[in-house]
Amino acid sequence: MTSAPAIASPRRRTPRVPLSSTQRAAQRRRAAIGWLFIAPFGVVFLLFLVAPLAYALGLSLFTKGLATGTEFAWFANYIQAFTDPSFLRGVGFVVTFSLVLIPIQMALSLGVALVLDALTSRFARFSRLVIFLPYAIPAVIGAIMWGFLYSPTFGPLGQLFGLIGQQAPFLLDADHVFGGLINVVTWQWAGYYMIIIYAALQGIDPSIYEAARIDGASSWQVALRIKVPLVSNALLLILVFALIGTLQFFTEPAVLRPISNGGITPDFTPNLYAYTTAFSYAQFNYASAISFALGIVVFICVYIFLFATRKRGSFLS
Amino acid sequence: MKKKAIIAAVSAIAIALSLAACGGGSGGGSSVAKNCTNKIVVKSAPVVTVWAWYPNMAKVVDNFNNGHKDVQVCWTNVGQGGDEYNKFQTAVAAGKGAPDVVMLEADHLANYQIQGALVDISKYGGNSVKKNFSEGAWKDVSVGSAVYAAPIDGGPMAMIYRKDIFAKYGITPPTTWAEYQQDAQKVKDAGGPLFGDLGANTPAVMMALQIQKGAMPFTYDPTKPKNVGVSLDDSASKDVLDYWGGLVKDKLVGVQDQFTADYISGVVGGKYATYISAAWAPGYLSGAGVGQGTDKGQFASAPLPQWDASNPVSVNWGGSAFAVTTQATDKKLSTEVATGLYADNASLEDGWKNQVIFPLNQGVLKSDAFVNAEVAFFGGQTVNKDIYIPAENAYKGFTYSPFQVYYYAQLQAELAKVNAGSETGSEAAAAVQKSVETYAKKQGFTVS
Amino acid sequence: MTTLSTPAVTPMRRRRTNRNIVPHLFLGVLVVYFLIPLWWMIINSSKDAAGLFGGTGAMWFAKDINFLGNLQDLFTYNGGIYLHWLGNSALYAIVGGVGSTAIAVLAGYGFAKFRFRGRNLSFALLLGSVMVPLTALVIPTFILFANLHLTDTIWAVILPSLLNPFGVYLMRVYAGDAVPDELLDAARVDGAGEFRTFAQVALPLMRPAVVTVLLLSMVATWNNYFLPLAMLSDNGLFPVTVGLGLWQSLASANNGGGHSLWSLIVIGSLVSIIPLIIAFLSLQKYWQGGLSIGSLK
Incomplete structure (x- = not known):
């Protein structure tokens, strides 16, 4: 999963006034300087994003078989991807997973942020840090830890069920892996989202709710009617990044796969499928096509989402 | 404040550089x-x-x-x-x-x-x-x-078993797979542990066991690299998968992935009566902590069970x-x-x-020390002479495909389904055949 | 904050404390949940393999507490390779973090304070790049780096981590809000060049955002797993995440050469998260402020 940044919608700028020719020259010069500021990033962007992507795009247009050579194949790999049951199943999984995970995660982080915003006790400050803590733990290490905790033989769950003489469910096998992963991801990321929402809440001018208080609104009403709408921009952007991250779900299933008793297959998520196809089966061409196909899916999902919330382009200034 | 931050940053960088420099080493x-x-x-x-x-x-x-x-x-x-x-x-x-x-x-x-x-x-x-x-x-x-x-080394297969469990339930090492199933049932009926384990992540074992019953998964001659024969759903392959699927369904064997902490701790704790494995397995087990505590000296080895005891077939895993x-x-x-x-x-x-390792070097294989070695892990049993050398000598060799990694991944996925009870062994065999055949054709092979 | 600002009368305050029990309970439950893995890790880092897998209870200490022994084992095993891994992680995080932050600050300022043709298009491209799947990049980057003989060097990890579109986005938003155009114009009128204006006027104003972006990008590099996994095969260059991953895969197959790696994995995980926790705790003031960057309006 990728991390989401903090949020904002930049302020609108003042309308332009017609300029004189010297002003125009000065502006051209300043434009050049603007490019100069952006140049280092531009170079990095071109070298480590555009170039690899262009290369991968090129790769994805060829096919290479073990028994044949490399052939130019136009979009054959894409046609194959969008008819490949492994890929489609993976897409189906991440979409379903997003639909379940994101509401849970959002509700939890928004709830905690609202509670924390209303409390000032030392315990509240402590909780804030603890809930945020998993963000500082590498996803690999989080996954290794949960792998131990899920163990039916020596994990706490196994011992708990052992007390009542039952066999504990293994939260990574085919029947439970969905819930098992929801738990890992929620644990890892909810705190981060919470902190962003919390920071946004803290940024609200308290005098805004004074009026509502005086009108006799309860804290619940203040929270739902005033606070939540005021941080809706933050929420929206978190949602978009959570959506993108979840559709590209990769690290946790990849780390937990070897101990999942087959619950996590190599084509479990599209990203994992692309990775396996490339690095285990050496099908770099087809793997690139899968990655791009996933990119298309992500783009469509995000667009649908933004369309549904009518916030298209709100975070492009 | 500012100065402090700078000092902290500089010292952090210095520490990082010096730590990383240690890694520089030779070369x-x-x-x-x-x-x-x-x-x-x-x-x-x-x-x-x-x-x-x-x-x-x-x-x-x-x-x-x-x-x-x-x-x-x-x-x-x-x-x-x-x-x-x-x-x-x-x-x-x-x-x-x-x-x-x-x-x-x-x-x-x-x-x-x-x-x-x-x-x-x-x-x-x-x-x-x-x-x-x-x-x-x-x-x-x-x-x-x-x-x-x-x-360097080979992997003649045999059956490792727990002497204490076998003694407790009054059984002797099964020589056929039919007996293996009966003994498993017997132990289960008496409230005993699982008899074995069908880990989905060791597809090479499943392939070997299928070959033991006469399956010929692949025909491939690297001098004719465009032709490959794929036969993964013949009756022998299906029978073996159905046999293990049945053991899983009757809860006679476990479904734990092998080479995991859970499996090892299960082996240590006597959760499995047998371990179908190869000659190198004892070293891996003992290095992972097996046979050192209460389970010390409780292991023994016996020849791999057969489908037809009068016509034994020797198979291989790893090496x-x-x-x-x-x-x-x-x-x-x-x-x-x-x-x-x-x-x-x-x-x-x-x-x-x-x-x-089970060495393939003839100088070692024929040396007295190796042949007569009394192996501590097996409580002094002379497993080389009795079990592994005969198994190695009877092993006739397998033919592997040029896309073995893909095949194993497919077999592993289907084994997981068998273990989850969502598929029978025969269905798994058919599914593996279909996906591997499709893949081979896609790779440009002429599949027969 | 807000509760304190309401005028407090005694009966009202009592009612409020009562009402606060429920939210505190809610938080308490969550704290327990979020601490479970950490608790497990702390407890189990004191155990040897037998204690780890033995039945004494996963959430409490085994009979003998071998914390120091494990710690010593961790730092001496395989010639102290764990320490190298920690050092590598720190090196990648610091160089990658500082580099990417510097680049992001410049670019964010450029986007926020200069108007030029192609600005919006470039910025949209930048934001769109967030949607690129990880594997789409790792695969071709690996091949490109291999051709440049850069795989299996520290640059294979550091150079790609310089790319930080989020950072640019944050810096742009923050610079747009926190650096008034009038101040820049005043500096220019005084004859300061663009770069001096940036360094002396804008940069100090952007400091909270710089710290936040620095911290976030350092965490991202420290936590990175699949890029170094794909790029490096020399285990002397591994960051600690990949190193622990390697141990994890070797542990169950006795590849420690008779040395059980399980205890090392647990205590190694614990030790590896300490630096980041310290960084977050000590810089709390900065990043919590930084995260609220322009999150309203």
Whole structure:
């Protein structure tokens, strides 16, 4: 999963006034300087994003078989991807997973942020840090830890069920892996989202709710009617990044796969499928096509989402 | 405040740099030996890089380097099995980044040979060690006159079992799979532990067991690299999968993935009465902590159960060889390493005494010490003489496909479904056949 | 904050404390949940393999507490390779973090304070790049780096981590809000060049955002797993995440050469998260402020 940044919608700028020719020259010069500021990033962007992507795009247009050579194949790999049951199943999984995970995660982080915003006790400050803590733990290490905790033989769950003489469910096998992963991801990321929402809440001018208080609104009403709408921009952007991250779900299933008793297959998520196809089966061409196909899916999902919330382009200034 | 922050930042950078600098180690300009896990004894000699995961590799490499003035080995463990193959496969595809010499299991040779990743070492004097191996062992690493690796160890299969559990439930080692099932039922009815385990992540075991019943998964001749025969859903393959599917369904065997902490702790705790495995397994088990506590001396080995006791078939799981990669800078020196590493007496002895390898070197296989060794893990049982050497001698060799990694992944996925109860063994066999056949055609093979 | 600002009368305050029990309970439950894995890790880092897998209870200490022994084992195993891994992680995080932050600050300022043709298009491209799947980049980057003989070097990890579109986005938003155009114009009128204006006027104003972006990008590099996994095969260059991953894969197959790696994995995980936790705790003031960057309006 990728991390989401903090949020904002930049302020609108003042309308332009017609300029004189010297002003125009000065502006051209300043434009050049603007490019100069952006140049280092531009170079990095071109070298480590555009170039690899262009290369991968090129790769994805060829096919290479073990028994044949490399052939130019136009979009054959894409046609194959969008008819490949492994890929489609993976897409189906991440979409379903997003639909379940994101509401849970959002509700939890928004709830905690609202509670924390209303409390000032030392315990509240402590909780804030603890809930945020998993963000500082590498996803690999989080996954290794949960792998131990899920163990039916020596994990706490196994011992708990052992007390009542039952066999504990293994939260990574085919029947439970969905819930098992929801738990890992929620644990890892909810705190981060919470902190962003919390920071946004803290940024609200308290005098805004004074009026509502005086009108006799309860804290619940203040929270739902005033606070939540005021941080809706933050929420929206978190949602978009959570959506993108979840559709590209990769690290946790990849780390937990070897101990999942087959619950996590190599084509479990599209990203994992692309990775396996490339690095285990050496099908770099087809793997690139899968990655791009996933990119298309992500783009469509995000667009649908933004369309549904009518916030298209709100975070492009 | 500001000053403090700067001091903190500077010292953090300094610490990071100095820590990372320790890792710099030997080597220098040469692109080959940057960071070896081992020490280079003869600093002036050229270096050959090696990837391998034998548990006693550190000693093996030291033995080699101490005994060679003309060449030194720089060894890295990039992971066991699949982890190493992923790295190697990536390096092959990229055309850069592979070591000079790589450890490969016999079933993966064709996979890389077809990609032109392996050197025919017979051109560089590799045949000089041919005399040390049986004809069968040498055949496994060669195609016609071309030789693609130097064999080190084999994996004749047998059944490891718990003496305490067998004694408690009054059973003797089953000699047929029918008896295996009956005994499993008997132990279960008496409230005993699971009889065995069908880990989905060891598809190579399933393949071996299918071959034992007469299956011929692949026909492939690397001299005709465009043709491959795929037969994964014949009656023998289906029968074996159905047999194990039945054991799982009746809860006679577990469904735990192997090579995991859960499995090991299960073995230690007596959760499984038997472990269908190969000659190298005891070393892996004992290194992971098995046979050291209350389970000490409780293990024994018996021949693998048969489908037809009057007509026994011997099969193999694992066993590796050293191959020279086409990316090797000096192929002659690399061949010297591939054929000389883990070939000296001290290394081989360390390997077999700790049971991390079942050596294929005839000098060891025929030596008194090896044949009559009383193995501590098995409470002094002479397993080499009684079980593993006969099994190895009766092993006739398998034919592997040039897309073995893909096949194993498909078989693993279907085994997981069988274990989850969502598919029967026959259905699994049919599904594997379908996906592997499709894949082979997609790769441009003529599939028969 | 807000509760304190309401005028407090005694009966009302009592009612409020009562009402606060429920939210505190809610938080308490969550704290327990979020601490479970950490608790497990702390407890189990004191155990040897037998204690780890033995039945004494996963959430409490085994009979003998072997914390120091494990710690010593961790730092001496395989010639102290764990320490190298920690050092590598720190090196990658610091160089990658500082580099990417510097680049992001410049670019963010450029986007926020200069108007030029193609600005919006470039910025949209930048934001769109977030949607690129990880594997789509790792695969071709690996091949490109291999051709440049950069795989298996520290640059294979550091260079790609310089790319930080989020950072640019944050810096742009923050610079747009926190650096008034009038101040820049005043500096220019005084004859300061564009770069001096940036360094002396804008940069100090952007400091909270710089710290936040620095911290976030350092965490991202420290936590990175699949890029170094694909790029490096020399385990002397591994960051600690990949190193622990390697141990994890070797542990169950006795590839420690008779040395059980399980205890090392647990205590190694614990030790590896300490630096980041310290960084977050000590810089709390900065990043919590930084995260609220322009999150309203």
